[in-house]
Each structure stands twice: as structure tokens, then as C-alpha cells.
Amino acid sequence: MSTADPLPAALRADIVALAGAELHPRGAAVSALRLVQEHFRWISTAHLHEVADLLGMSADDLDGVATYFNLLFRRPVGRHVIMLCDSVSCWMMGRDPLCAHLCRTLGIQPGETTADDAITLLPTVCIGHCDHAPAMLVDDALHGDVDTTTLDRLIAALKEQP
Amino acid sequence: MPPSDRPLTAMIDPAAGPPDCAAYERGGGWQATRKVIGTLAPADVIDIVTRSKLRGRGGAGFGTGQKWSFVPREPASARRKYLIANADEMEPGTFKDRWLMEGNPLQLVEGMIIAAYAVQAGHGIIFLRGEYHLACARLQQAIGEARRQGWLGDNILGSGFGFDIHVHSSAGRYICGEETALLTALEGRRATPRSKPPFPQTGGLWGAPSVVNNVETLSNLPHIITNGAEWFLALGRGEDGGTKIYGVSGRVRRPGAWELPMGTPLRQIIEECAGGMRPGYGLRALLPGGASTAFVDTTALDVPMDYGAMEKAGSRLGTGMAIILDDRTCPVGMLHNLEHFFAQESCGWCTPCRDGLPWVERLLAAIEAGTGTHEDIEQLGRHTRMLGPPGRTFCAHAPGAMAPLASGLKLFARDFAAHIAQGRCPLRHAA
Numbered sequence: 001m002s003t004a005d006p007l008p009a010a011l012r013a014d015i016v017a018l019a020g021a022e023l024h025p026r027g028a029a030v031s032a033l034r035l036v037q038e039h040f041r042w043i044s045t046a047h048l049h050e051v052a053d054l055l056g057m058s059a060d061d062l063d064g065v066a067t068y069f070n071l072l073f074r075r076p077v078g079r080h081v082i083m084l085c086d087s088v089s090c091w092m093m094g095r096d097p098l099c100a101h102l103c104r105t106l107g108i109q110p111g112e113t114t115a116d117d118a119i120t121l122l123p124t125v126c127i128g129h130c131d132h133a134p135a136m137l138v139d140d141a142l143h144g145d146v147d148t149t150t151l152d153r154l155i156a157a158l159k160e161q162p
Numbered sequence: 163m164p165p166s167d168r169p170l171t172a173m174i175d176p177a178a179g180p181p182d183c184a185a186y187e188r189g190g191g192w193q194a195t196r197k198v199i200g201t202l203a204p205a206d207v208i209d210i211v212t213r214s215k216l217r218g219r220g221g222a223g224f225g226t227g228q229k230w231s232f233v234p235r236e237p238a239s240a241r242r243k244y245l246i247a248n249a250d251e252m253e254p255g256t257f258k259d260r261w262l263m264e265g266n267p268l269q270l271v272e273g274m275i276i277a278a279y280a281v282q283a284g285h286g287i288i289f290l291r292g293e294y295h296l297a298c299a300r301l302q303q304a305i306g307e308a309r310r311q312g313w314l315g316d317n318i319l320g321s322g323f324g325f326d327i328h329v330h331s332s333a334g335r336y337i338c339g340e341e342t343a344l345l346t347a348l349e350g351r352r353a354t355p356r357s358k359p360p361f362p363q364t365g366g367l368w369g370a371p372s373v374v375n376n377v378e379t380l381s382n383l384p385h386i387i388t389n390g391a392e393w394f395l396a397l398g399r400g401e402d403g404g405t406k407i408y409g410v411s412g413r414v415r416r417p418g419a420w421e422l423p424m425g426t427p428l429r430q431i432i433e434e435c436a437g438g439m440r441p442g443y444g445l446r447a448l449l450p451g452g453a454s455t456a457f458v459d460t461t462a463l464d465v466p467m468d469y470g471a472m473e474k475a476g477s478r479l480g481t482g483m484a485i486i487l488d489d490r491t492c493p494v495g496m497l498h499n500l501e502h503f504f505a506q507e508s509c510g511w512c513t514p515c516r517d518g519l520p521w522v523e524r525l526l527a528a529i530e531a532g533t534g535t536h537e538d539i540e541q542l543g544r545h546t547r548m549l550g551p552p553g554r555t556f557c558a559h560a561p562g563a564m565a566p567l568a569s570g571l572k573l574f575a576r577d578f579a580a581h582i583a584q585g586r587c588p589l590r591h592a593a
Contacts, residue, residue: 024368028350029350030331030333031331071333072333086503087254087503088496091495125507127293128251128252129257131257131411132417140295
């Protein structure tokens with residue numbers, strides 16, 4: 001599914017249903033954007049306009065929401081997203097050298113995507129895994145007590161996944 | 163079955179996963195819902211919770227029964243009302259609500275039913291932080307099962323009282339933990355805080371009466387209703403009743419979270435539960451209740467971790483989740499990391515916070531890198547006085563950001579001076 005394609009009918013129906021469950025359709029703004037992102041990995045301007053129409057919002061207004069939240073991506077990301085926790089417990093337990101190792105291994109800086117489109121590295125605020133710092137979120141899964149060995153193993157596994 | 167002295171976590175077994183409805187009932191669950199819906203008036207529920215002295219466990223510590231008492235009394239049918247679980251746990255150092263939601267989501271569901279009945283709300287929302295995927299899945303499963311078994315829906319236990327819950331998975335902004343910003347987010351807008359009044363209890367989500375309670379607060383309710391206000395009060399060691407989920411992160415032997423009597427001293431939490439410091443590390447200071455609380459040093463280790471005692475010690479209970487600063491970590495670097503977080507997460511709504519916090523971050527970065535000056539330290543002090551006291555900014559974000567900095571400037575004055583005198587971080591360049 002290309003991001004140039006319009007929203008699929010089923011996705012549009014889901015968004016309409018979400019909007020219908022709210023007292024006002026715009027209450028579904030974040031949930032609808034999350035659905036689009038789950039499908040396309042990011043929220044393109046064309047899709048944002050479509051969602052805004054479905055929710056009866058101006059596209060500017062919805063873009064204000066889409067650019068406000070840390071987990072909504074207005075730029076393309078790779079097939080997998082690694083979010084290394086930036087927060088204080090992880091920082092104290094070795095987050096910075098881990099980030100440097102990750103950047104060297106992947107050949108990218110935080111905020112960038114590998115050339116094969118496999119992995120995007122994003123900084124993030126506390127992910128609530130402080131008892132297992134340093135921690136990171138890989139797609140939907142939390143990983144704690146991360147060291148360079150576990151990190152290398154994880155990256156190798158991610159690169160093999162479609 | 164005698165009541166547990168660790169009611170919140172009695173049914174949590176990470177190896178087995180969360181209990182289903184039947185297991186939850188076998189462990190004492192649903193008794194409170196039956197009692198409330200079958201035998202108590204909403205005012206009775208508010209009275210029990212007020213007498214239990216349950217205070218909000220999200221950080222602010224407001225009286226739960228008192229908060230509910232501000233909600234207009236008409237029944238749900240007369241006026242749309244909302245009960246919202248604040249599960250947007252983004253305070254650095256804090257992971258207690260995730261543990262409760264992943265471990266026993268039905269306990270939160272039952273707590274929400276009780277709170278909703280007390281204020282006669284028909285609509286429940288769990289405002290969940292977006293990164294908590296496992297908690298989201300488990301909550302959805304628990305809500306679905308509770309709905310199928312009649313604990314949620316139009317006519318709970320045939321009482322005529324209707325209440326249902328849906329999970330709103332947020333998308334990551336610290337300010338959403340502030341209750342009015344959370345409401346703004348639910349309305350599909352940028353999550354900026356609102357001025358009060360109107361308070362949410364009278365004019366909240368979509369202008370309707372709304373109660374916002376923290377996950378741990380709500381999870382206490384089934385136990386208070388089942389076992390009584392006096393039982394709950396007796397669980398605490400001091401003035402505040404109940405237990406508290408305390409936690410420790412940093413260079414201790416066993417970082418983690420534990421349910422202990424409210425008012426347990428820091429020393430017991432750090433030494434007995436967390437196993438003390440790791441070999442080769444000493445305890446220098448700590449943030450007792452998460453990132454937005456003031457540092458205390460080792461002289462505060464015997465202070466009971468409750469609302470009043472921590473305030474007397476110059477800090478706050480906050481979320482009760484302590485972050486340890488060890489003697490080999492640079493306190494200036496730690497403060498820089500903390501203020502980077504607060505600067506990044508400022509919602510940008512009011513100028514002092516939007517512009518002041520990045521300024522603070524830049525000053526700390528310069529001092530940490532060895533290019534700072536004594537004037538920079540004075541400037542940081544001025545910022546703590548401008549942004550720290552309540553009322554200078556729109557919400558409590560900037561005052562929260564200034565709590566660790568103001569205390570850190572005093573406690574770590576020598577470290578700041580050494581950075582400037584040596585033109586580098588003494589700890590990073592030691593040895």
C-alpha cells in the first residue's frame with residue numbers, strides 16, 4: 001500500500017466509527033491519526049486532509065494535533081522504529097554510550113532511517129521502564145537492561161524481518 | 163478471606179499474567195461493586211472514601227472524596243458526566259501504574275465502576291500513554307470480559323446504573339498528565355492546560371462534569387469499599403491511610419517497585435527492598451517522588467514517605483518513585499538531563515515556561531561542558547525564583563521543573579563551582 005493511495009475503505013469506515021462514538025467527531029482525532037499511522041507507518045499530508053474531512057476539522061487544526069504528539073510521525077519512518085529512552089534513569093545507567101553504539105552500528109544519527117529503510121532511530125522521553133534501565137521501545141515491545149550485545153542481536157533480528 | 167495488607171498487588175503474579183473475571187472474583191474482586199450497587203447510595207460511597215483519607219496517588223495528593231464532592235449531584239441520566247482514569251504515566255522514574263494495569267487491570271475497572279457510581283458518571287475513559295502497548299491490550303481484554311459478564315454496560319447487576327469504559331491510547335506528551343491538558347487532548351486539540359475555574363468537576367470534558375483520578379488511586383477503591391475506611395486508614399503508618407506503591411531506580415542492587423504501608427521511610431525502601439547501593443557506589447542524594455520533586459540527601463533517609471513528612475523535609479511524595487543519584491554520577495549532568503526533558507515537554511502555551519526552560523537547559527549544558535560562568539549559576543538561581551513559585555506560569559509544569567534544579571543548586575554547589583573552576587566535568591575526567 002503506497003502512501004500516495006487514498007485511505008482504504010475499511011480504514012475510512014473505522015475512522016467514521018471512531019468519530020461516531022465520540023460526543024463530537026474531533027474527539028477521535030488522535031485515535032484516527034494513530035490508525036492511519038499503523039497502516040502507512042506515517043501520516044502524509046494527503047491522508048491528514050482525508051482524516052480532517054472525515055472528522056469535520058480543518059486540515060491545519062488537525063496538523064496542529066499531529067505535530068504536537070511525540071508518537072505521531074509526519075515524516076516517513078522505516079519498517080521498524082527503535083525509541084531509545086532519553087530519560088534520567090536510563091541516562092544514568094548508560095544510555096549515551098548505548099546510543100553511540102547504535103548510531104555506529106546502523107550508520108545513522110537519532111531521527112534518521114537506515115538506507116535499506118529497515119530501522120528508524122528516534123529519541124524518546126521516559127518509557128516507564130526505569131527499573132530495567134537502560135530501556136528502549138522497539139515497535140510495540142519494551143526491552144530493558146539493554147547492553148551492546150543484546151542490542152546487536154536485536155538489530156540483526158530486525159533487519160531479517162520484512 | 164482476611165483482607166491483605168498489600169491489597170493492590172495481592173493478585174499480581176507476573177508469571178501467571180493478569181486474573182480473568184473468575185479468578186479476580188475468587189481473590190475477593192467484585193465484592194465492592196455488589197456492595198456499592200446493591201446497598202449504598204452515591205453519597206455513602208463518597209462518605210466512605212472521604213473518611214478513608216485516600217489522597218490522589220498521581221503526585222498532587224488531593225483528597226479523593228473531596229474531589230468527588232464537587233461534582234453536581236444529579237444522576238447520570240440528567241446530565242452527561244465522565245470518569246477518567248489518568249494513565250498517562252510519563253513522570254521520569256515512574257512505572258507504578260503500568261505495573262498495576264498490566265498485573266491486575268480488572269482492579270482498575272472495578273475502581274472506575276465505584277468512582278463512577280459515586281459521582282453518577284455514565285462514561286469512563288482510560289487515558290493511557292501511547293507507549294504502554296501491553297497494558298493497552300490487557301485493559302481491552304479486561305474491559306471486554308467485564309462487559310460480557312455484565313459488570314459494565316447499560317444496567318449493571320440489574321440496578322439501572324449504567325457505565326462503560328473505553329481506552330484512549332494517547333500519543334506521548336508529558337503535559338497530558340495535567341488533568342485539564344488531558345481533557346483538552348481528549349477533545350482532539352493540542353493538549354494545553356486550561357484555566358480554572360471552571361474546575362473539571364463542573365466543566366470538564368466537552369463542558370460536562372468530569373472527574374480525573376490516577377490509576378493507583380482508583381485501584382484502591384474496591385479494597386476501601388470491601389474492607390472499610392478504618393481498615394484502610396490503619397494500613398498507613400502515619401496520618402495518611404493505605405499502602406503506596408514505592409519504587410527505586412538508579413544504581414541500587416534491585417531496582418523495582420513494592421507495595422508498602424504509606425509512610426514507610428526511605429531507608430527501608432532503598433536498603434531492604436532495593437537491596438542498597440551496588441558495590442562501588444555510594445548514595446549521594448535522591449529525587450524521592452519522581453523527576454519533578456526536590457532532591458533530598460542522606461539526612462532524609464529516615465523521613466516517612468508520606469505527603470506531610472516529605473513536604474517538611476523540603477520535597478514532595480510525588481509519585482513515590484525515587485530516583486537515586488550515586489556518588490559517581492555528575493549531578494550537573496543529571497540536572498541537564500532532567501531540564502532537557504522539561505524543556506522538550508513544555509507545551510509552549512505560556513511564555514515563561516516555553517522560553518525559560520530551554521534557557522535553563524542551555525545554561526546547564528554550558529556548565530556541564532565546562533564553558534559556563536558564575537553568572538550562569540546566578541542566572542539559573544533567578545530562573546528558579548521566577549518559574550518555581552506556583553502562579554507565575556499557567557500550570558505546574560515549570561514549578562515541577564524547578565524543584566530538582568532549586569534544590570540541586572544548593573546541594574551540589576561545590577560541583578557547579580568545580581565545573582566552572584576546572585572548565586570541565588570533574589567526574590567525567592576523574593582517574
